[in-house]
Amino acid sequence: MDKELIKKQSLEVIEEMLPEVDIATVDTSASITDDYDVNSVSIIKLLVGLEEKFDVSFEDSELALNKYESFDDVIASVEKKMN
Amino acid sequence: MANEKILEVAYPGITSWQWHATLFSILGNDENARKWIFSNYIQLRCYTINEIFTGDDMLFTDMMPGSSSLKECPYLIFSLLTKEQVESYCGNIIDFAIKTIDLNGYVYGVFDEAKILCNAEVDYKFPHELFIYGYNIEKEIFYVGDFTFGEHYTYSTVSFSDVERGYEVINAPEDHMFKDDYKGTRGLYVILKNNETTYYDLDITLIKQTLREYLNCEDTKNHFRMMRNRFNDTTFGVDVYDKIIEQIDKQLHADEPDYDIRSLHLVYDHKVLMLERIKYLMANDYLPFSQAIVDEYSTVVENAQTARNLLVRISITEEIERADRFAKYLTDAKETEIKVLTQVLEQLEQN
Numbered sequence: 001m002d003k004e005l006i007k008k009q010s011l012e013v014i015e016e017m018l019p020e021v022d023i024a025t026v027d028t029s030a031s032i033t034d035d036y037d038v039n040s041v042s043i044i045k046l047l048v049g050l051e052e053k054f055d056v057s058f059e060d061s062e063l064a065l066n067k068y069e070s071f072d073d074v075i076a077s078v079e080k081k082m083n
Numbered sequence: 084m085a086n087e088k089i090l091e092v093a094y095p096g097i098t099s100w101q102w103h104a105t106l107f108s109i110l111g112n113d114e115n116a117r118k119w120i121f122s123n124y125i126q127l128r129c130y131t132i133n134e135i136f137t138g139d140d141m142l143f144t145d146m147m148p149g150s151s152s153l154k155e156c157p158y159l160i161f162s163l164l165t166k167e168q169v170e171s172y173c174g175n176i177i178d179f180a181i182k183t184i185d186l187n188g189y190v191y192g193v194f195d196e197a198k199i200l201c202n203a204e205v206d207y208k209f210p211h212e213l214f215i216y217g218y219n220i221e222k223e224i225f226y227v228g229d230f231t232f233g234e235h236y237t238y239s240t241v242s243f244s245d246v247e248r249g250y251e252v253i254n255a256p257e258d259h260m261f262k263d264d265y266k267g268t269r270g271l272y273v274i275l276k277n278n279e280t281t282y283y284d285l286d287i288t289l290i291k292q293t294l295r296e297y298l299n300c301e302d303t304k305n306h307f308r309m310m311r312n313r314f315n316d317t318t319f320g321v322d323v324y325d326k327i328i329e330q331i332d333k334q335l336h337a338d339e340p341d342y343d344i345r346s347l348h349l350v351y352d353h354k355v356l357m358l359e360r361i362k363y364l365m366a367n368d369y370l371p372f373s374q375a376i377v378d379e380y381s382t383v384v385e386n387a388q389t390a391r392n393l394l395v396r397i398s399i400t401e402e403i404e405r406a407d408r409f410a411k412y413l414t415d416a417k418e419t420e421i422k423v424l425t426q427v428l429e430q431l432e433q434n
Binding site: 039040041042044045048060061063064 | 233234235385388389391392393395396399400408412
């Protein structure tokens with residue numbers, strides 16, 4: 001799956017799991033904690049949503065909020081698992 | 084009276100229980116307060132209680148000091164006021180809270196948060212401590228800190244009328260802040276910050292003693308028998324890990340699985356604070372700098388965090404079959420922690 005499609009579909013999951021994030025205006029390079037109020041619980045909801053969407057699996061140690069600075073980091077981790 | 088006043092708060096590094104989140108919110112990163120904080124919060128304890136909302140058995144885990152820290156911390160000035168005093172002095176909770184904030188006092192008490200969360204009348208109560216640190220007269224809101232309004236500890240606002248309704252309906256037996264020590268009454272804490280002067284130096288003697296008690300699972304409450312001696316059957320120190328492993332296994336394999344993460348979150352916060360303490364002791368020459376110790380203890384923090392996150396994951400996906408991994412994360416954390424803290428204690432003894 002190409003990068004653009006992974007990003008598009010990841011944004012759909014972000015929209016579903018984090019309804020307060022407006023994907024039309026989201027800055028995927030911004031801080032997910034400071035700018036989008038993602039917390040230690042909501043990041044896990046998002047990662048579980050991405051697992052289902054892309055049929056990938058995150059290790060238990062990858063569920064930590066401090067592993068991701070931005071949505072770009074989250075999407076990059078999906079890309080890595082897809083390729 | 085100003086239209087708005089918001090007292091200083093800093094988002095707390097430790098959020099596991101409302102009393103810790105409140106104390107750390109008020110004290111922030113104050114250097115004097117850090118000396119008291121790093122001298123304390125070393126011992127862990129747990130015991131079984133009846134959960135206040137469901138009545139089910141619950142493993143209550145906390146650091147020491149626990150909720151009494153709001154009364155006893157040398158960098159806070161604490162006053163206790165009964166509901167009768169509040170009403171006699173100010174007529175109602177709203178005026179009382181505003182006047183208290185005007186005098187730089189934070190307000191902390193048990194409110195029915197079901198009345199705050201739900202606009203419609205509900206036939207159940209959710210008594211929980213609310214931390215009030217500001218007000219806006221024009222908007223008729225208080226600024227508050229609480230776990231109830233989000234997935235984690237958040238600063239938020241609550242209307243004057245919701246605070247008033249939430250306060251009025253709580254009776255004495257439901258005021259869990261008061262019921263243990265002040266039977267038959269209820270009320271509020273007023274807390275002022277008191278960190279201008281150094282009242283407490285970093286206490287290496289206490290740190291060594293409590294580290295020893297933590298590693299040997301000794302009863303730290305014995306030191307406080309002069310003030311309090313109604314003790315439950317309590318587990319102390321690193322044995323708390325085993326109790327938590329047992330409890331998680333029990334709660335996940337119940338007919339209706341329970342995903343309560345509070346003990347795991349407390350343990351994670353304890354490790355975060357311990358790592359900060361180790362770095363602080365090294366930075367201030369109480370311990371020789373050792374990257375190996377920092378790195379090794381960081382794996383304890385990571386294992387505690389991974390165990391907590393795994394339970395959050397299971398609460399979302401209901402994959403109970405993943406539960407067998409908890410024991411490994413927590414046992415690894417326990418073994419490494421014993422090794423590293425034994426080294427830390429030996430080095431503190433030598434200095």
